[in-house]
Amino acid sequence: MDKKNSSSSVDPNSGFSSKTKTFSSLRPPLQLPLEASTLSAASYALSLQQSTESTAAFINSSTGHVISFSDFHQRVTSLSFSLQHTFHLSKNDVAFVLSPNSTHIPIIYFSLLSLGVVISPANPLSTESELLRQIKLTKPVIAFATSRNFQKLPKLKYPTVLIDSPEFEWMMMNTEMKFEHVEVNQSDLAAIMYSSGTTGEVKGVKVSHRNFIASIANYHAQKPVRDSPAVMLYTVPLFHVFGFHYVLKSVALTETVVVMERFDLKKMLKAVEDFKVTQLVVAPPVVVAMAKGSVTHGYDLSSLEAVGSGGAPLGKDVMQAFADKFPNTILFQGYGLTETSGAAFRAVTTEEMLHRGSVGRLLANAEAKIVDPETGNALPPGEQGELWIKGPTIMQGYVGDSKATYETLVPGGWLRTGDLCYIDHQGYLFVVDRLKELIKYKGYQVAPAELEQLLQSHLEIVDAAVIPYPDEEAGQLPMAFVVRRPQSALDKEQVIDFISKQVVPYKKIRRVAFVNSIPKNPSGKILRKELKRIHLPGSKL
Numbered sequence: 001m002d003k004k005n006s007s008s009s010v011d012p013n014s015g016f017s018s019k020t021k022t023f024s025s026l027r028p029p030l031q032l033p034l035e036a037s038t039l040s041a042a043s044y045a046l047s048l049q050q051s052t053e054s055t056a057a058f059i060n061s062s063t064g065h066v067i068s069f070s071d072f073h074q075r076v077t078s079l080s081f082s083l084q085h086t087f088h089l090s091k092n093d094v095a096f097v098l099s100p101n102s103t104h105i106p107i108i109y110f111s112l113l114s115l116g117v118v119i120s121p122a123n124p125l126s127t128e129s130e131l132l133r134q135i136k137l138t139k140p141v142i143a144f145a146t147s148r149n150f151q152k153l154p155k156l157k158y159p160t161v162l163i164d165s166p167e168f169e170w171m172m173m174n175t176e177m178k179f180e181h182v183e184v185n186q187s188d189l190a191a192i193m194y195s196s197g198t199t200g201e202v203k204g205v206k207v208s209h210r211n212f213i214a215s216i217a218n219y220h221a222q223k224p225v226r227d228s229p230a231v232m233l234y235t236v237p238l239f240h241v242f243g244f245h246y247v248l249k250s251v252a253l254t255e256t257v258v259v260m261e262r263f264d265l266k267k268m269l270k271a272v273e274d275f276k277v278t279q280l281v282v283a284p285p286v287v288v289a290m291a292k293g294s295v296t297h298g299y300d301l302s303s304l305e306a307v308g309s310g311g312a313p314l315g316k317d318v319m320q321a322f323a324d325k326f327p328n329t330i331l332f333q334g335y336g337l338t339e340t341s342g343a344a345f346r347a348v349t350t351e352e353m354l355h356r357g358s359v360g361r362l363l364a365n366a367e368a369k370i371v372d373p374e375t376g377n378a379l380p381p382g383e384q385g386e387l388w389i390k391g392p393t394i395m396q397g398y399v400g401d402s403k404a405t406y407e408t409l410v411p412g413g414w415l416r417t418g419d420l421c422y423i424d425h426q427g428y429l430f431v432v433d434r435l436k437e438l439i440k441y442k443g444y445q446v447a448p449a450e451l452e453q454l455l456q457s458h459l460e461i462v463d464a465a466v467i468p469y470p471d472e473e474a475g476q477l478p479m480a481f482v483v484r485r486p487q488s489a490l491d492k493e494q495v496i497d498f499i500s501k502q503v504v505p506y507k508k509i510r511r512v513a514f515v516n517s518i519p520k521n522p523s524g525k526i527l528r529k530e531l532k533r534i535h536l537p538g539s540k541l
Helices: 002-008 041-047 069-086 104-115 128-138 166-171 209-221 241-252 265-275 284-292 316-325 402-408 448-456 492-500 528-535
Strands: 056-060 066-068 094-098 118-122 142-145 189-194 204-208 231-234 256-259 279-282 306-309 330-337 342-346 367-371 385-390 414-423 429-434 439-441 444-446 461-471 475-484 511-514
Touching: 041 104, 041 209, 041 241, 056 069, 066 069, 069 104, 069 166, 094 104, 094 128, 104 118, 104 241, 118 128, 128 189, 128 204, 189 209, 189 241, 204 209, 209 241, 209 342, 231 241, 231 265, 241 256, 241 330, 241 342, 256 265, 265 284, 279 284, 284 306, 284 316, 284 461, 316 330, 316 448, 367 414, 402 414, 429 448, 439 461, 439 475, 444 448, 448 461, 448 475, 448 492, 461 528, 475 492, 492 511
Parallel strands: 056 256, 094 118, 094 142, 118 189, 231 256, 231 279, 279 306, 306 330, 475 511
Antiparallel strands: 056 066, 189 204, 330 342, 367 385, 385 414, 414 429, 439 444, 461 475
């Protein structure tokens, strides 16, 4: 009876329950593996593959070198044996990975996951002090790096493996021996991923095999029927959860992945043309560049079916400009955090992808609620508040930071995202901004992301960011940092006037500075704290 009454209180359009004040996923429930069964994320992904051994798994965009799925399986097996018998790596050891994108990285990931070794991937552009802090957090016994960056690493228990060396190639080609099977529990740690650190110090996020299995299962359940394998090109880094979980997904769905070592817009467009890429996975600045610039002229992008964007919300004007320029390519968004093991909301069907401005609907087996930051009350559809998420993809916590874990994971299994959002009456999520980044102007709350999206819609503005500027009378003023199009004569007054015509008075831009570029992290999020540090002397923000 209770179950029936609870079900009847759920709006079938939004998934919102008037009784529990939570949103349930509108997607069919997933049948996940029994939680008690031993299974690694790598084994699960491989078990879902179709038997197309000759299909290209990974392609080097620079050289055109192809690794088939048959080659991929063999190299994962050989590397796993080498790591067991050369370094005696065992379950729960931590491996540090410091490398730009490479076709070797998916092989390393699958090998380590199969052995129950915890992967700790880091940004190769990090400084020695940043890397040292991460290493102190995760305590790795071995590192995988390139000949360009291994000098930044301290000595660990085992020697650093150079993944661009002949020795590493040999480790992947030792086909005579099979590695000893390791029983990996789904609750075991799979990876320690580093959160983006846009508003504070980087944290080590503990992600389990179960978390990634649930993420993979969501993609597999929504796998589209195709006559030929999808060809993906990831511009996002594989050390970030965005790229990490997409590698697992692509192997499970038997997709071909074109790998770019370093992002370059023109090289990306050439790769789309050369390899007939069907889907791009990019950060928002790439979408803006494609939609507004002339850089795409002269490239054959007719194979491109869809472009997926994540990391920060896109404005409706940018999405419309993209649609006008590429009418045969669908642009869609997803939403996820390192703490949700990747995507938590995403657009799946064409109808969902065309729901302009949203980041899609809640994934299967998950719940969400929108919570008023002041009162703590859960809010109905259409109301703005902090997004909380619950489900099988939620992290286990932060390494060595019980305080942050306690503040982020609240009773009942809920993750506080720190994002100001709303869910509409059809169950679509809209991201407004980070709660901590809201500007307080005379008591009013101003979302920087809203103003940034409006600025990006200006024909003479290439990129923009908005931060709070201290003011004795108002508290904080919205200040814009603007990257102008080359040869543009756009001035500060024109920028201020452009925004003032489109917003209520308290949201107006009050100060403007022109800059050459906007600092961003690898997933495309604006590093506002960097702008504050550089342009607001003495700022403690």
